[in-house]
Amino acid sequence: MLGLQILIDGFAVSALYALGATGFTLIFGVSGVLNLSHGAIMVAAAVAAWAAASVFHLDSYTGALVGVAVAAVVSLATYFVVVQPIQRSRKIPNEEKEIFVLTATLLWGIMIQELIAYFFTNNAKTVLPIVEGVVSIVGVRTPKNEIFTAIVCCVVIGLLWFLVNRTRTGKVVLAASMNPRGVTILGFELTNIYIIVWAIYGVLAGIAGVLLGMFLGVSSYSVGPLTASAFSIVVLGGLGSVSGSLIAALVVGYLETFTAYMISPAYRTIPALLLLVIVMYVRPQGLLGRR
Amino acid sequence: MLAFFKSPLFWIALVVVVAAATLPWYVSGYILGLLTVAYYFGVFAMSWDLLFGFAGEVNFGPTFLIGVGAYTAGIINNQYGLSVYLCIFLGALASVIAGFVLALPALRVRGPYFGLTTLVAVLMLQNFVVVFADLTGGEIGLTIPDVISIDAGVNYWIALGFMTISAAILFGLSRSPVGLVLQASGQDPVQAGALGFNIVKHKLAAFIVSAFFSGLSGALLVFYFGTASVGTVVDVAVGVQVIVAAVLGGRRTVLGAALGAIFLIVAGEFLRPTGELATFIVSAVALVVILFFPGGFLGSVLSREASQ
Numbered sequence: 001m002l003g004l005q006i007l008i009d010g011f012a013v014s015a016l017y018a019l020g021a022t023g024f025t026l027i028f029g030v031s032g033v034l035n036l037s038h039g040a041i042m043v044a045a046a047v048a049a050w051a052a053a054s055v056f057h058l059d060s061y062t063g064a065l066v067g068v069a070v071a072a073v074v075s076l077a078t079y080f081v082v083v084q085p086i087q088r089s090r091k092i093p094n095e096e097k098e099i100f101v102l103t104a105t106l107l108w109g110i111m112i113q114e115l116i117a118y119f120f121t122n123n124a125k126t127v128l129p130i131v132e133g134v135v136s137i138v139g140v141r142t143p144k145n146e147i148f149t150a151i152v153c154c155v156v157i158g159l160l161w162f163l164v165n166r167t168r169t170g171k172v173v174l175a176a177s178m179n180p181r182g183v184t185i186l187g188f189e190l191t192n193i194y195i196i197v198w199a200i201y202g203v204l205a206g207i208a209g210v211l212l213g214m215f216l217g218v219s220s221y222s223v224g225p226l227t228a229s230a231f232s233i234v235v236l237g238g239l240g241s242v243s244g245s246l247i248a249a250l251v252v253g254y255l256e257t258f259t260a261y262m263i264s265p266a267y268r269t270i271p272a273l274l275l276l277v278i279v280m281y282v283r284p285q286g287l288l289g290r291r
Numbered sequence: 292m293l294a295f296f297k298s299p300l301f302w303i304a305l306v307v308v309v310a311a312a313t314l315p316w317y318v319s320g321y322i323l324g325l326l327t328v329a330y331y332f333g334v335f336a337m338s339w340d341l342l343f344g345f346a347g348e349v350n351f352g353p354t355f356l357i358g359v360g361a362y363t364a365g366i367i368n369n370q371y372g373l374s375v376y377l378c379i380f381l382g383a384l385a386s387v388i389a390g391f392v393l394a395l396p397a398l399r400v401r402g403p404y405f406g407l408t409t410l411v412a413v414l415m416l417q418n419f420v421v422v423f424a425d426l427t428g429g430e431i432g433l434t435i436p437d438v439i440s441i442d443a444g445v446n447y448w449i450a451l452g453f454m455t456i457s458a459a460i461l462f463g464l465s466r467s468p469v470g471l472v473l474q475a476s477g478q479d480p481v482q483a484g485a486l487g488f489n490i491v492k493h494k495l496a497a498f499i500v501s502a503f504f505s506g507l508s509g510a511l512l513v514f515y516f517g518t519a520s521v522g523t524v525v526d527v528a529v530g531v532q533v534i535v536a537a538v539l540g541g542r543r544t545v546l547g548a549a550l551g552a553i554f555l556i557v558a559g560e561f562l563r564p565t566g567e568l569a570t571f572i573v574s575a576v577a578l579v580v581i582l583f584f585p586g587g588f589l590g591s592v593l594s595r596e597a598s599q
Contacts, residue, residue, distance in 0.1 A: 085582050092585045095478065096542075099349050100581060102406070103538050106531055107578040114571035224527055228414065235407050270418050276411055284404045 005140050006254075006261050012146045014253025015153035016211055020226070021233040021245045022157060023204035029177040029240035030197045033083055033101050037109030038205065039226030040116075041078070045071035045206040046213030047116050047220075050125040060128045064210045067127070071206025072199055074112065079198040082108045084191075109223060117220040127213035149211045156207055157246070160200070164242075173197055177240070232276050238289020247287060251275070304546070308455050315444035323447040327515060329556040330450035333549030334457045334508035336536040338501040341461055343534075344543035345470055346497040347477020348398075352409035353505060353533045355393065358416050358525035360386035360506025365433045365519040366426060375437045379510040386506020387499055394498035398491060410527070417525050432520030439514045446515055453511060454549060457504050462545045464500065473497055474543075535577050541587030550588055 020042060027033050049067030052058045058066070082104045086092060092100050129145040136142070164170040176183045176193045184190055212218055212226075233252050237244030252272045260268045279286065315323055339353045364382030367373055373381075393412055398405070420427045427433055440446050464470055476483040476490040484490050513519040523529065532555060540551025555573060562569035580587065 082578070082582070089582075089585065095347075099343070100538075100585065102349070103534060104578055104581050107535065107574045107581070110531070110574045111571055111578070114567065114574065118567045118571065228410070228527070231407065232411070235404070267418075267422065269414070270422070273411055273414055273418065277408070277415070280404065280408050280411070284399070 001139060002261065004138060006257050008137060008140060008142055009146070009261075010254040010257035012150045012215070013257055014250045015150045015157075016208060016215065017229065017233055017253050018246050018249035019153045019156060019204060019211070020208040021230045021237070021249055022160060022242055023201040023208070024230045025234045025237070025240055025242055025245045026160075026204075027197060027201050028234065029242070030173060031083075031087075031194050032098075034098075034105075034231070035078065035083075035201075036102055036106040036227055036231075037078055037082075037112060038230050039223040039228075040109035040112035041071050041074050041202065041205045042209030042212060042226050043116060043218050043220060043223050044074050044112055045209030046127055046218040047120055047125060049127045049210045049213055051120065053128050054125075060130050063127065064130060067210040067213070068203055068206035071209055072202035075198050075202025075205060076195070078105065078108060079194065084194075109227065113220045113223040120220075122220050124217045124219040125213065126217035127210060129214040145214055149215050152207065152211060156204065160204070160242075163200070169196060232272065235286055236276055236279055238286030241286070241288040244286055244288030304458075308451070311451055312448065315447055320443040323443045325556065325560055326553070327443075327447050327450040328512070329553040330454040330549075331508045331512040331515070332533070332536065332552040332556055333454050334504055335533045336540065336548035336552040337458060337461050337545050338504040338508075339533050340537040340540075340542060340545050340548040341465060342497055342501045343537065344545070345465055345473040345477055346494045347474075348494065348498075349406040350409045350501070351406040351534075352393075352411075352413040352530060354525050354527065354530040355409060355412040355416055356386050356390050356502045356505035357509035357512075357529075357533075358413070358420075358521075359389040359509075361509035361513045361519050361524040362420065362427060362433065363506075364510035365435045365513045368435055368437055368514075369433060370426075372436065375439055375514055378437075379507065379514065382510030383503055383507040386502045386509070389506075390498050390502025391495070394495055394502075398494055398498070413525065413527055413530060417521055417527075420521055420525060428519070430521060432518045432522075433513075435513060435517050435519065437514065438517050439511070449511070450515070453508070457508070458546060458549055461500075461504065465543075465545050469493065469496070535574075539577050539580055539587055541589035544587070544589040547587050547589030554588075 020038070024035065024038050027035055045067040047067075048070035049063045052066040053060055053063035083101060086097055086100050086104060089097075129143075129148070131144045131148045133144045134141050135144050135147070162170075164174055172183065172188055173193055173196060175186075176188070176190065176197075180190055183193070209218070229252070233248045234245050236252065237246070237248030252275075255272050255275065256268050259271050311326075314326070335353055335357055338356075339350060342348050342350045360382040362382075363385035364378040367381055368375065368378040393409065421429055424430070439449060465473075472483065472488050472493050475486075476488065476493055480490050509524055513524065516523065533552070536551035536555050537548040538551070539554065540547030540549065542548075555577075558576070559569055559573055562572055565572065
């Protein structure tokens with residue numbers, strides 16, 4: 001019974017992690033940017049969804065849409081305000097752009113976090129779930145919302161796969177991640193591709209944020225841990241490898257759930273971190289990463 | 292070396308330090324306390340800059356080294372009641388060992404992977420502190436029975452002296468032949484290796500020096516506070532502040548890092564009336580500096596100095 005419970009809860013958590021990490025790894029794969037404001041964007045989406053429902057009294061579907069839209073806008077703002085100026089700057093040497101992007105996105109994330117804390121306080125907020133109620137799966141009482149979360153995550157990841165592998169836009173994006181110069185020579189504007197990727201990323205992070213808000217609740221304190229968990233999953237799976245991230249998300253999600261149930265919720269994150277350290281030492285490029 | 296004593300930089304620095312040393316005679320204890328913390332933070336930022344600006348290694352976990360030094364010193368004092376200075380020395384030693392253990396495998400990996408390894412080290416340390424709460428005081432913090440001094444002026448002078456000596460050593464190191472090799476191996480490891488320099492050895496040495504000063508400063512800081520807690524010496528947010536200070540002051544300048552740290556702490560305090568927006572404003576200012584003046588406060592000044 002407990003085993004089944006772990007199986008179900010672990011899957012929901014993993015699916016959520018996977019959704020959050022996919023966008024993160026997509027951005028890295030295409031534009032080489034590690035976006036450390038990731039957690040802030042997710043929290044912004046969840047808080048926007050919460051505010052739409054609780055402050056402006058919209059229904060939960062509209063609230064969720066508002067949340068996703070806010071995340072997309074913040075994500076594009078991140079690109080235009082923070083990332084693009086650094087990538088185009090002549091004062092910053094090329095080999096140092098990476099650390100500048102990291103520092104700048106980190107600061108940007110802190111700014112978003114502080115604004116959220118200022119306008120909506122630090123209190124934890126739970127977004128009103130779209131589906132309510134509890135269902136029993138072979139004797140395990142499972143909230144319908146948890147099943148909903150898992151299904152939405154899987155569907156969105158499937159759509160992303162379809163978009164990247166089966167549509168023209170997606171193929172351009174994929175090509176840009178393999179050889180940006182080649183794509184430019186073929187007549188595609190690299191900036192447009194980046195805008196598309198950041199928009200996709202914003203939507204993914206937004207959906208993940210809103211679902212997280214419904215499933216576990218968020219506060220402005222969750223910004224750091226959310227960024228850290230996405231970062232660890234992506235590195236565990238291999239930077240830039242989407243399928244690696246999916247596997248890593250499953251591993252981390254189940255490891256955390258298992259620890260929380262079998263040992264103690266206080267030790268929840270420790271085995272995943274240990275695994276990460278071991279992987280870093282033995283196989284630094286991650287599970288499915290390329291050197 | 293003699294030319295250095297004739298340079299304007301040396302005289303400016305001397306005047307600033309002497310002027311800062313007279314502060315306790317006409318400034319309130321509150322401001323002294325603020326500056327004391329700022330000076331220790333300056334050392335954190337300078338040691339980070341040695342690693343990033345010169346060795347080209349992005350250490351996302353400066354607080355791992357700081358935290359190990361701080362907690363080792365605190366726990367030894369708390370458990371065995373050894374004298375303060377012995378504890379501080381042992382703290383710095385523990386930090387060097389921790390730095391060595393972290394650096395040896397971590398230096399095999401490059402770029403973001405190195406950064407991540409150091410970040411994970413911080414998260415592990417944070418978990419360790421919380422899990423072994425009866426040894427470390429957990430989330431409440433570790434009470435430390437002894438303090439260096441209860442006089443604000445004395446504490447201030449110790450911090451200022453410590454920062455000045457550290458700055459002199461770190462700055463001297465960065466301008467020495469060793470510093471040049473470090474800089475070369477940071478910018479182009481293959482070519483530096485081809486010239487016959489042992490890159491790993493140099494980077495390891497930089498890591499150990501950085502760890503020593505971080506740990507020493509961390510240990511001194513907890514004996515000033517009289518308590519060690521995750522929020523003050525281990526948390527990732529503290530590490531971020533150190534990194535921002537170094538980049539803000541001007542990377543690859545060492546001295547700029549100290550200025551950046553003092554600016555961050557003092558600005559944060561001045562903005563206290565704005566309440567929760569203080570962190571927002573400081574982050575926004577730092578972001579603007581990074582985007583439009585990537586050299587930082589001292590970047591342009593010192594690079595001119597160096598080219599002369």
